[in-house]
Amino acid sequence: MRAMRLPSFDAVSMVRLRPSPDVWFALRTTAAALLALAIALLCSMEDPKWAAMTVFIVAQADRGMSVVKARNRIVGTLVGASMAVVLMGLFGQAPPLFMIALALWLGACTGMASVVSAFRSYGVVLAGYTAVIVGMSSTAHPQQVFDIAVARATEILLGIAVEGVMASIFSPASPRLALERRLEAYLRQGSALAARLLRGEATGTQIHGFFASALALNDAVDYAAARSREIARLGGRLRHISYLMLAQLLAAQSCRVGLDGCAPSRALRGVHDLLVQRAEGRSPGEDALATTLGRLDRHHRRLRRLCMQRRDAFDRAFALEHARTIVHDLQASQQEQAAFEQGQPSRRRFATRRHRDRYEAAYNGVRAFLAMGAASLFWVYSGWSAGAGMVTIVGVVCALYATRPDPVSGSIGFLKGAGLAALAAFVCIVWLLPWVEDFAGLAAVLAPFLILAGLAMRRPSTAALGASGSIFFIDLVGPLNGTNTGVVQLFNGTLTLLLGIGIGVLMFTVLLPSGAERYLRRLRRSVDADLAAIALHPRRMQRRAWFGLMADRMRARLGLAAALPEATLQRDLAALLGALGMGSDALDLARTDGMPGLRVRAVLRRLARGDLPGVAEQAMRAARHHAGLAGDRQDAQAQAHWRTAMVLWDMALCAREYLQAGAEDSVQAQVPLTPSVTLQS
Template sequence: MNVTPAGATPTRLRDRLRDEWPAYWQDDAPRLLHIAKVGLAVVIAMGLCMRLELRSPATAMLSCVIVMMHQQSGIVIARGFYRGLGMVAGSLAGLVLIALFAQQPLPFFIALAAWIGLCAFGSAYFRNFQSYGLVLAGFATAITAMPALSNPYGVFDNVIYTISEVVIGVLSASVVSTVVLPRKVAPALYAAGRASFTHLLGTLRATLAREAAPTQARAQTGAQTDTQTSTLLGLIGERANVELLRTGALFEDPSMRLLHSVFLDLDRSFLDTVMWLHALQRVKAHAAADAHPRAQAAIATLTDAALALLPDTATPPGIADDVAAALLPQLDAFEAALPARIAAQLHALDDLPLAQRRIVESTGAALLFMSADLRLLCRSYLDARQADRQPWTVSVLQAITRIARQRAVGNRTAALVAGARAVVAVLLVGAVWIASGWTGGSTAIVAVAITSTLFALVPDPPTAAWQIFTGCLAGWLAGFAFSFFVLPSLGTFALLAAVVAILVMIGGYVNTFPKTAVLGLGFNIYFCFIVGIANPAVYNPSAYLDTGFALLCGIAAAAVAFSVLAPRAGEWIARRYLAEVCALVASDARDGDLDDDLLYAFERKLRDCILQIAGAPADPCVDRARMIAWAFAVLEAGRAMILMRLDTQQIAPTLPPAWPDHQTAWLTALADLFDTPTPERADRALAAARAALDALPPGIEPAADAPAGPDSLVRCRMHALLQFTELALRDDPLAIRTERAA
């Protein structure tokens, strides 16, 4: 047997530690810094509440651990801001409930359940930090009202104490996060923006450079390939993350509010460029399968010219600012010269059938308008990275107080189900309390209120339920050991602060990992809640055990409601979700009021919808890929309809008198198709698209001597939109002609 020399093992261990330590430190140093800041903020909040002799320092501690779920200071401030608003709204709601239903348990519980259900609906329906504010508005009502149910005259004092403690907790978390080695949102925002822009340019290069074989192209025209779908999902997901970071940066840096319009243009142009990219992928696949060799050569000439402009972004960390600045004038020149290039190619193909020339024209139009949106994207990208150079056109006070309004919303049906689950859970626990006279019933109501509103935020409530339950159980056991074995021996505030900070840091560290984030949050929330450090301290083991049991019962009731009552990823929810998405074609794309925000609002709704579908838990009863395909189809068709209406409004005097009838027929046929997908309606929509295409005057004239004017370019886009719609209907990616939609 070979024996390793005694000195070899320690040497190898030291070498391994020396090699791996930088990677470990780079990975875990931000986590360790964050949990130290969480512990410090909790200790400061606890000390201030004790010094001011407030009733429950635990409420301030609870606020700290919830607000500091994220590591960036801007997001901490944003969460603190909406937590304050939510607590004020919830406390006032609790005051109203006690005033109306003092010592009347049944109507009180019905009203409380309705309010918590409404807040759960709002937290599931709205996105970003508004949803968090609604979560707080829900369980703040329970925290405020439940202790005052048997003593209505104490509700006002309870509201004052609760709001004061929450404000102290929020301020402590915000100050510590901002002052002590702050981790700013702005660098993460700029890095995410650069990554998304780089990814988009790389995808454009790959699309323009890709040459599909005819057999592959024919397979692609049946449906989007998995690669293309995942690429598009990745692009819109990255952009949504940038928007979330921007919301946090608004609270961190007032100058970011000056760039609201710039970021709006950036988001809008990014989505538009992605959709033109999607159209270009489709038309290139058709060209490879059906186009004449000369038409394919003309398309290659146009795409090669665009490909030559795009920089190689394969090298990390992504596109440099000077490269983006150099790209901008090149895009200007390319966009100005492209109509003449398209006209020259069409003139050279004058002897080919009209269908062949239309493929070339559609490809050129996709390149033309994609380059226009890419140019706007590039300019907005550069402007957004120069926040410190922007002129202050508003007062400092105005810039600090103005909060950009977000309109991102989720699925209404899923939100209604989340609200119904919360109502059922609260009523169930309330009924058990009334029937049994259980002294811990009020604590169980608070637990079910907290858990129900939190569950409305997560994509997979059953999984989150187990993590919350486990976190609460661990917090209960740790709190028992702390309260009855450690706390009696702590003679100074310094020792108390050290022990509390260590325990909170453990939960905070677990919270920094995405897979166990809910577990760590549950530990910290319920440890702070159940230990209940108060002025004065109370030592009552039986009450402690009863409180912990009540918390677990409340969490279990919420978990059962969210797992059993219409599971979130169930087939019924999927059908309702799909119907709601398809209804947007008629309500927004066909009948929506034409203004500058209609297209952007429609695209954002569909973007959020697609991301929700992609992020939902797997369910064997639901074909997620088909739902994503439907959402993309709605986005593609609805966008074409809105652009067509806007273009018609812009150049109405130059269009033939019969055009409004053709456009109306096309819009109606598409809306009817998505309302009730049938083979007959698909054929009717295809016929309407072809009729509108034949009725529309030419866009870019092949033999025109003068440069294409604005009206000609608008007609060119209208031709392209109709052509893309026709290709999509011919492809039948949703198999409408062979089966009915799910």
């Protein structure tokens, strides 16, 4: 059993009053929570703990993330509280109808959160379970629902405001330096991975991780743009670099396939050396890039003369074509990086695409509805006085964790955090709080526990534990003016909390469980449907949007890595890379000047029908045909034929890779093939 590592403290930084980022985050968040609690107590708010809990809910290490989360929480809180008032006004005299309407609202919000972007998902989920919180708190006194809604909204808005002020004071002035460091790390990671691909040493986990890093960079740009107009103007350059590095990675994969185990030529070794140099943090100069491109062009022209006689010459020419793409993308990414560091605004607008599984969204919505209904029936027939709180917790868990890749593991972490919070609250209530007489003493008692929770929130392995522990610790202690929570009240609250979370976990495992294999089958059918849609309507999808969509699918697949064996991970990676290449090639073919001809249109028709074996066969024949038309001539028409031949050859290889991975589903599957996103530019 691995020993738990405690947070490290830099002695020099502590002496200079500059704690590490983890310690600084914990101290800042704890101070903000205690300040919000003090203001709520001073203003005699109905339930001051909500102000302190909100601080830990919205707190993020990155100021931009805090801003985005706070905005969504404000909108979700106001919408959810308003809906609770409306539903109580409509069905307040008919409790069964009120519970059904509340469960329907929660299910609708949970399902919608599964298909909207990550930024809006939190707000939609919050609108669902805020209505449950306010509505269930009002069941004993329906006439007070408006007062309860206003009280909850006021306390939550106070917590958001205090956290925002503290984060603004103690966060760095500009996120630009942090983005520059992140961009450099991303470029080095991408160059190192491309070099490993050329050597045939890259693993599936590394490739998956890089696609996740590309999406994380885009998310970081969006977060930074929320707090900085400067980043909003420059963000297009970072998104373009993210796309260029993904294209470079795909080119490196195709280059390696073209070599087919053969030793790389001197020109290809030069490309590899450039990538290694960039991975070490040394940007290749323009002269070195131009020299490498010149060597590739000369070697490429020699091979083209031999292509019609020797198959290996065609494969090597194909590899060199993609090697040129690698160098061009490397050159363009360096230019974009320099422009970003010089503060040159970008006019590019990027249409982002995310994978949407509508079947999973329907499962999540129905599960949340049925779970809340089952919890409500348990409350009604048991007659438990604290049953309303249990129903609330079930609704929160089923809504909050439905959108996670592995909801069972996440909700179990939530349960563990609640258990630790109950132990800490017991220590405080029984032994420490009876000696407290003022707020200073209360703060001294709560601060150590909250600081430890804040430190846990900064580590990925304990983040869920720290977040739930901090929130439920404040909830169970329940500080109020002039009174302390009693032991009996603590035990009742702990039982309500643990039983509610436990029922939520049970619902994820018994009621419409989220099966990893079933999810992957639907993901593959979505890929097939999108490939068919691209072949039919290529101008409705931008190439960089296709890269973003497939990167999001790889990130979703990576979230299921623990649930499936490594062999399945490698097979799915090969399938997704093959699909990414086919879609990219189809977009290139449809937009070739003077093309597509009859043979190209025949390939696209087969792709639209889902006939991938036919795509591989037809694309290879068409590639040889266009290569023969190009010959060794260098005029514009010959160059167009040659480029078309290379794209067709790449499509054939990608189709074979996709088929060999076993990822093809028949178009006559029971579930109809519909694109996962609306294809539009």
